[in-house]
Amino acid sequence: MIMSDTDFRKELEQLSLVQQRRVGAVFVRNVLALTADPAVAKVVDVAANAEEAGEDELALAFKNAKAAALESHTRCGADSDWQAQAGYFVARAASALVAPAKQAKAPAWEAAANARMARTCGMIESADATMHEESEAQYRFLEQFLNDI
Amino acid sequence: MSALTLERGINEFKAQLDAPMASFFSSCVSCGMCAEACLFYTENPDPRHTPIYKLEPMRRVWEQEYTLVGKLKKALGLGKPVTDAELAEWQELVYNNCSLCGRCSAVCPVGNDITYMIRKMREGMVASGHAPEGLIGASTRAVQIGSPMGVKLPALQAQVKHIEKATGMAVPFDKEGAEYLLMLSSMEIMNYPEYLEAVGKILTNAGKTWTLSTDCFEATNSGIQIGSSDIARELVSRVVNAAEKLKVKTVISPECGHAYTALRWEGPNLIGRPYTFAAKHIVEVLDELRVQGLLQTEGFEEAKLTFHDPCQLVRRGGVIQQPRNLLNLVAKNFVEMSDAGAMNWCCGAGGGVSANEDANEVKMKAFQRKKKQLDELKVDTLVTACANCRIQLEEGLEENEMDLPVVGLTEMIAEHLVEREDKGGAS
Numbered sequence: 001m002i003m004s005d006t007d008f009r010k011e012l013e014q015l016s017l018v019q020q021r022r023v024g025a026v027f028v029r030n031v032l033a034l035t036a037d038p039a040v041a042k043v044v045d046v047a048a049n050a051e052e053a054g055e056d057e058l059a060l061a062f063k064n065a066k067a068a069a070l071e072s073h074t075r076c077g078a079d080s081d082w083q084a085q086a087g088y089f090v091a092r093a094a095s096a097l098v099a100p101a102k103q104a105k106a107p108a109w110e111a112a113a114n115a116r117m118a119r120t121c122g123m124i125e126s127a128d129a130t131m132h133e134e135s136e137a138q139y140r141f142l143e144q145f146l147n148d149i
Numbered sequence: 150m151s152a153l154t155l156e157r158g159i160n161e162f163k164a165q166l167d168a169p170m171a172s173f174f175s176s177c178v179s180c181g182m183c184a185e186a187c188l189f190y191t192e193n194p195d196p197r198h199t200p201i202y203k204l205e206p207m208r209r210v211w212e213q214e215y216t217l218v219g220k221l222k223k224a225l226g227l228g229k230p231v232t233d234a235e236l237a238e239w240q241e242l243v244y245n246n247c248s249l250c251g252r253c254s255a256v257c258p259v260g261n262d263i264t265y266m267i268r269k270m271r272e273g274m275v276a277s278g279h280a281p282e283g284l285i286g287a288s289t290r291a292v293q294i295g296s297p298m299g300v301k302l303p304a305l306q307a308q309v310k311h312i313e314k315a316t317g318m319a320v321p322f323d324k325e326g327a328e329y330l331l332m333l334s335s336m337e338i339m340n341y342p343e344y345l346e347a348v349g350k351i352l353t354n355a356g357k358t359w360t361l362s363t364d365c366f367e368a369t370n371s372g373i374q375i376g377s378s379d380i381a382r383e384l385v386s387r388v389v390n391a392a393e394k395l396k397v398k399t400v401i402s403p404e405c406g407h408a409y410t411a412l413r414w415e416g417p418n419l420i421g422r423p424y425t426f427a428a429k430h431i432v433e434v435l436d437e438l439r440v441q442g443l444l445q446t447e448g449f450e451e452a453k454l455t456f457h458d459p460c461q462l463v464r465r466g467g468v469i470q471q472p473r474n475l476l477n478l479v480a481k482n483f484v485e486m487s488d489a490g491a492m493n494w495c496c497g498a499g500g501g502v503s504a505n506e507d508a509n510e511v512k513m514k515a516f517q518r519k520k521k522q523l524d525e526l527k528v529d530t531l532v533t534a535c536a537n538c539r540i541q542l543e544e545g546l547e548e549n550e551m552d553l554p555v556v557g558l559t560e561m562i563a564e565h566l567v568e569r570e571d572k573g574g575a576s
Contacts, residue, residue, distance in 0.1 A: 080335070085339060
């Protein structure tokens with residue numbers, strides 16, 4: 001049973017790039033409701049089907065994910081809107097999953113970390129113990145994934 | 150605007166007209182070299198974008214109030230008074246079309262510090278009610294909330310909890326007597342949370358004691374950008390108070406250009422006394438750790454990469470070699486842009502341009518200069534050390550369909566960090 005981020009990351013590191021993309025897609029889908037940008041869901045679909053995805057498809061998905069992240073980031077000096085900022089982190093999480101192989105250092109972990117930040121955005125003004133529920137959920141998703149492969 | 154606000158603005162211009170300003174105005178030979186050095190002119194060559202021309206209303210106030218010829222012309226009714234409409238027109242020149250990058254000052258053959266002059270002119274623009282709404286909002290939030298983006302302490306604390314869980318590293322708050330007080334920019338908290346994790350890892354691994362402050366975590370200074378010394382002083386004072394309360398030896402300015410200028414260069418003058426601590430940019434601190442043998446890395450980036458010099462850090466701050474020393478630790482294929490170092494071109498969004506929505510179109514035009522530099526190099530990765538530059542570069546690359554990742558230097562170094570066995574009980 002995965003109990004800590006150390007175990008979580010160790011398990012993720014042992015997965016192939018395609019497997020990381022697939023399990024990362026599960027992480028991102030869990031926070032997908034936090035983005036209003038429909039393009040991000042399509043990016044996640046590409047990551048979830050990474051085995052069949054061609055290089056062109058991945059490249060297009062990466063381009064769209066980066067555009068979604070840039071579209072949703074908070075401009076320097078602008079008033080923070082953490083609810084909207086959640087969408088930025090979801091897009092970043094999706095972007096990590098479809099990044100070119102040479103850029104993708106730890107795609108599933110990056111997706112997980114950004115998905116957690118997205119979830120946290122909703123409760124940013126009152127950080128409490130529930131903020132770690134997303135990571136607990138990710139542990140369970142990974143266990144399920146490892147059982148299935 | 151009322152006659153009263155115009156009068157306030159003119160009075161502020163007069164108050165700002167010190168000996169260097171008078172000397173600079175009387176020395177200008179109208180050679181136009183500042184125009185060719187300014188990316189707002191080179192990428193959008195309207196004569197009004199010539200840096201020295203952006204000061205024209207203030208120059209007229211100087212001439213009419215402080216020169217014999219100007220006084221005579223004024224007495225004879227031949228002088229053209231500065232009007233409110235004129236200042237309204239100049240707002241876009243002084244704010245949208247100037248990033249305070251300092252390149253004009255660097256090339257002026259008679260040594261005029263035009264950036265210093267624009268910075269002073271902005272004081273009068275604020276007093277006359279002609280500052281952009283975006284900067285007014287950012288400054289108001291900075292004073293009232295402590296962050297130009299309205300980021301509050303719980304947001305930082307939430308991020309810290311994530312980092313602690315993910316790394317097992319303790320991120321200390323309010324640790325009295327720590328060697329370093331780490332300051333952040335709201336941009337990093339909101340858009341690049343990986344920065345704090347990277348710095349924390351490096352400092353902890355080096356065996357250094359460091360801390361964040363619950364009293365003040367924001368290093369950026371909207372007062373410097375909008376041109377209000379009162380606001381700038383208040384914001385710097387908060388950092389100074391936090392640093393002195395915690396009795397730290399060094400305050401670390403984050404990867405943010407103007408925060409460094411505010412803290413390192415303008416700060417002591419604003420508060421009217423020397424600091425009791427050192428103020429350094431994170432890149433300076435990292436390079437010192439390298440020299441002390443406390444920053445060891447392994448492996449190299451495979452990508453061909455280049456470094457975008459943040460203007461406030463490199464040209465205005467003189468921190469030129471340190472980022473290169475650090476890059477050479479982890480990059481085998483590091484190439485320089487043309488004009489790299491002290492004369493590198495601005496990203497186009499410094500000096501408050503990025504916080505000013507009115508400048509959205511202009512800043513993308515200005516980015517074309519950076520695009521030209523990048524097109525010459527054909528690199529795989531772009532590294533920088535300023536969160537504001539980073540977002541502008543990302544936006545510019547996206548708009549120009551250039552597929553190039555932009556990476557923060559501190560994060561890149563942290564990725565190659567070799568864990569030391571003897572960390573000396575740090576946290």
